[in-house]
Amino acid sequence: MEYDLLENREFEDWLVKLRREFHRYPEPGWLEYRTTVRIIEELEQIGIPVIWGRDLYAADCRLGLPEPEEDRAAVRRAIEETKREDLIAGMAGGFTGVMAVIEGKQTGPAVGIRVDIDSNELEESEAPEHRPAREGFASVHRGNMHGCGHDGHAAIGLGAARILCANREKLGGTVYLFFQSAEEGGRGAQAVVKKGLLSNLDYFYGGHIGINQAPFGTISASTYGFMAGTKFDVEFYGRASHAGKAPEEGANAIAAAAGAVLNLLAISRSGKGISRVNVGKIQGGSGRNVIPDYTLLKAETRGGSPEVSAYMFERAMSVCRGAAQMYGCDMNCRIMGESRNAECDGEMVRFVERSAAELREIKEIIPASDMGAGENITFMMNEVSRQGGQATFMLLGADIKAPHHSSTFDFDERVIPLAARLFAKLALDLKSEKRK
Ligand SMILES: [Zn+2]
Ligand SMILES: [Zn+2]
Structure with missing residues (x-):
């Protein structure tokens, strides 16, 4: 050489x-x-x-x-x-x-x-x-x-x-x-x-x-x-309305996202290997007196094996779907990155x-x-x-x-x-x- x-x-x-x-x-x-x-x-x-x-x-x-x-x-x-x-x-x-x-x-x-x-x-x-x-x-x-x-x-x-x-x-x-x-x-x-x-x-x-x-x-x-993992953006779509006059006509996308964040971080540990979940960014709302109609979460799940990684992501999706439903919102998830x-x-x-x-x-x-x-x-x-x-x-x-x-x-x-x-x-x- x-x-x-x-x-x-x-x-x-x-x-x-x-x-x-x-x-x-x-x-x-x-x-x-x-x-x-x-x-x-x-x-x-x-x-x-x-x-x-x-x-x-x-x-x-x-x-x-x-x-x-x-x-x-x-x-x-x-x-x-x-x-x-x-x-x-x-x-x-x-x-x-x-x-x-x-x-x-x-x-x-x-x-x-x-x-x-x-x-x-x-x-x-x-x-x-x-x-x-x-x-x-x-x-x-x-x-x-x-x-x-x-x-x-x-x-x-x-x-x-x-x-x-x-x-x-x-x-x-x-x-x-x-x-x-x-x-x-x-x-x-x-x-x-x-x-x-x-x-x-x-x-x-x-x-x-x-x-x-x-x-x-x-x-x-x-x-x-x-670590295997999935990076994903979740968008919550609500309905805007007057926060004083008719809040009941709105659907609060921040509330849905907040419910999702707390429950994402509460996903049960897996006995089958290491797992991770994080919400790294949250963005939404337009003003103090408007029921917010949109919120974005940037989140990720990880696992030490393909099985745990899939478990974490599936749990995350059902948490987000559940939170959206609880507040009368729609949700959409986009995969932004992956590792194996x-x-x-x-x-x-x-x-x-x-x-x-x-x-x-x-x-x-x-x-x-x-x-x-x-x-x-x-x-x-x-x-x-x-x-x-x-x-x-x-x-x-x-x-x-x-x-x-x-x-x-x-x-x-x-x-x-x-x-x-x-x-x-x-x-x-x-x-x-x-x-x-
Ligand atoms: Zn790096
Ligand atoms: Zn690097």
Whole structure:
């Protein structure tokens, strides 16, 4: 393996610069226009063919798309920032993300790698203790922030692409490196799976920065404890009327929603595994003296197994239906995102352990760590396994400054070149693995 070529300052500086650029311009799921343009530009610069836009998705399977006005505003902003209307026109309407296709010069397996690129709806801290604020790369997109490390993941993907491209002579088979939109909220992976882009993969992997609190130099070769879950919006439709003169003619949508909230949080625990339920947002009503005719709840349920996840969601639906009926309202539920349980493949995990051990910056390899959360990649992992391929999801140790999804989240950037090398090395080493 030739790493010397890329174990240099120029490579590392390039990756950190990219991460900081992505960090400065965060874009939430399905709106990663600027980010996608920059990734395409860098891949083209390296000389790697790309698949993007409508070619990536089964359009109708994209979950939780933003409202059209929000999409148009994001498109306008990205065109202003990049001057690449030529590219953005082909992505408008939530067709962000890109897949790099790196063909090796030798025969070998089809390998899929996933990195995610979306940001979080968070206001980034301006405190001087927060390095992005102090060093001038904090978000310039108000209300959005890379609070989960996906800015680092995007850079890792580009780093791996560059190493693989430089090592094409030794690379066996083809690597499909997917920069995924809308991981947050469990929205992007399903539509790629449905498009069939992962249907012939022999091996598949991805990773996440910092989840298991391990220090830099530690990696976890696999992850367990992916929670399955459903993100959903419930709309209660009531009837407006005069709150003084004729309240009896109205149907109070806030009352229905309030009844739903209390009872959602009171769903009985399951004896069959861990469960979660949350209502994270409530919005409704028009004025003090009007019986409210509309209320929106944003909620989610989760479970440690498919059975518990289904139980939680079914219970949630009957609570919402019951609450609507109690107050004479109608209700409507829209699924906004989903995640699944998944298992990493044991053989693939052992391969990762062997291959990763040869990277000198890696000091410790943990066979498996608890995820304790959902990950949209599970749809892809399950698809690859279903087709007889092997998949794993790794955790990439990095000292983090604050919890994920918080306004002061930041991580040790040394993990970026390390993970780029790891991702590339795995793909190169898979050439000599025997298929099942
Ligand atoms: Zn996240
Ligand atoms: Zn994440």
